[in-house]
Amino acid sequence: MKNFITKSNFVRITKKFTPDIDSHNTDVYAKNIPFFSEVERKGILTIKQFLINSKDGFVKFVGSGFIEDTKSFVYEESRHAKYHTDCNCKGLNSTFRDIEIPVEIKYNEGSPLINYARVEEFRTWFKQTEISNLYYNDQQRFLNRLELKFKLKNPPKPIEIGNGDYQEMTNLSLGEVTNEIESILKSVDSFYNQSVKYKNVLVTYGFSTKTFLVTSKKFRDVAIKNNNTGYSDEEVRVVLTDFYNKVKKPLLNLLTSYWILKLNAVLDFNKTLLDQLEFEPCKLCIHEKPQYVDDIDIYDGDDLPF
Numbered sequence: 001m002k003n004f005i006t007k008s009n010f011v012r013i014t015k016k017f018t019p020d021i022d023s024h025n026t027d028v029y030a031k032n033i034p035f036f037s038e039v040e041r042k043g044i045l046t047i048k049q050f051l052i053n054s055k056d057g058f059v060k061f062v063g064s065g066f067i068e069d070t071k072s073f074v075y076e077e078s079r080h081a082k083y084h085t086d087c088n089c090k091g092l093n094s095t096f097r098d099i100e101i102p103v104e105i106k107y108n109e110g111s112p113l114i115n116y117a118r119v120e121e122f123r124t125w126f127k128q129t130e131i132s133n134l135y136y137n138d139q140q141r142f143l144n145r146l147e148l149k150f151k152l153k154n155p156p157k158p159i160e161i162g163n164g165d166y167q168e169m170t171n172l173s174l175g176e177v178t179n180e181i182e183s184i185l186k187s188v189d190s191f192y193n194q195s196v197k198y199k200n201v202l203v204t205y206g207f208s209t210k211t212f213l214v215t216s217k218k219f220r221d222v223a224i225k226n227n228n229t230g231y232s233d234e235e236v237r238v239v240l241t242d243f244y245n246k247v248k249k250p251l252l253n254l255l256t257s258y259w260i261l262k263l264n265a266v267l268d269f270n271k272t273l274l275d276q277l278e279f280e281p282c283k284l285c286i287h288e289k290p291q292y293v294d295d296i297d298i299y300d301g302d303d304l305p306f
Contacts, residue, residue: 009082009279011043011256014050025049029255031185035208035248044255051263071106071119072217073098073159074126082282089285099126099135100157103221105150112218125149126156174261181254184247191247197231201239205229211244213237 028036028044036044069078075098105122108115125131134142139155146152192199202208205228213219214237224233231239 011047014043014047022049022052025052029181029258033185033251035188035202037209037212039212040248040252044252044259047256048259048263051259071114071116072101074101074123074156075099082280089282098159100159100217102150102152102154102156103217104152106217122150174258177254177258177261181251181258184251184254188247191243197235198239198243201229201231201236202243207236207240208243211240211248214240214244 025045025048028041069076101119101122105118106114126135131142131145134145135155143153143155146155192203207213207229213224220237224236227233227236229236
């Protein structure tokens, strides 16, 4: 029997795989892509090596499908990733909605260490019916209560993450994926040249490789070091967000599909492997009552899934 997992869970699996990248596995694509960071390049090369090694039956993992609570969302909790027996399962294409924990709550000022007590205090406070109702229905009164309780003036951000793209990709052709990749690569120069600001930020000052400044919670709310562009941090982040959403993210997503199709057209994950990785069967697939969050694959990482 075939079992299916979401693309983000596939990326998560590869991150628990520590390959020795062989000397023939150095290209993320047939052409050089200069705007990828080293972390992004390594992510694609690891996926390639995973697929190469799995074809030979040799895959060594250093982690499991158990997902730790990252203390990043109000309703988040530790859980097991899910695998699905039905390729039409709603859990494969569901949307996760939650509220981000403000960085001022998650971290002590000037420290990279998580303030666990503060996170739980914020979660307990927010989950009160009165407070959550104010958040959704009366933002000004919510902000007044937030400032009184936590000395914060900006509301926590809602987040929505769609699963999309389970990892059996027989309905996509390698040619179609390649054409989409080429189309994006051909449009990059036009994207850079749409304004002087975009050209300066992305090319002249080399920020095209630094989209982590908007995708990583560790960096997106702090001052940008060595910002010599002549534009404010906010202006730089607007450009980077646009570049990430319209160019880099879809390209990374397509490259994941490209190597899956090129190296292993169908990933048939057997139950034994998924059990070893501590995945659990989706309750929706076996017609049990779904649990909030448990049956939805979410990801919170400094380098976002593609």
